[in-house]
Amino acid sequence: DTAVSQTPKYLVTQMGNDKSIKCEQNLGHDTMYWYKQDSKKFLKIMFSYNNKELIINETVPNRFSPKSPDKAHLNLHINSLELGDSAVYFCASTPALGTNTGELFFGEGSRLTVL
């Protein structure tokens, strides 16, 4: 009974393609995130949504577009993929504003390889 699930787990594609990664959480959390982890294991926040509303949008190329159809889902669509987009992308969630301690609940990650 996975709490935060991401699909696909692995994705290999060519430069210039468009791809999507999906994330779903069954924890009833209000806030969801996308993080990018590079080859040096550094984790960088990309986006955060609170109850379907975008609240954090770090300096990310506009080829990356998050979509949150409801508060349990946060998908990431990437256009015109580049070599530098190769990374592991993590989805995470946290409980509602004002009640959360900052603890994040992570998915298993989606490893994207751009050739």
Add this chain to the structure above:
Amino acid sequence: AQSVTQLDSHVSVSEGTPVLLRCNYSSSYSPSLFWYVQHPNKGLQLLLKYTSAATLVKGINGFEAEFKKSETSFHLTKPSAHMSDAAEYFCVVSQRGYQKVTFGTGTKLQVIP
């Protein structure tokens, strides 16, 4: 503003010896602090958290950390390393009630048999 510094990018210990992974933080408010562990090709798992209760926090797998406000530190320790502890460890600071979460750059723990 908040930041977190993990002082060692790589730590190597022998199995059965103590583990010390160092973390210093900076925060304009009372922070929440966390340690996460990431095993190879896996997601991040919460080891322990400090959220303004007891300053000595016990986590899973025998790990603990002590919040020291005067030193702005939250070092992770374990009395005796096990081979299964080999992983990447992340120190994290956040502000309670808000979404701003800041990760350290990680410390890779190697355990030598």
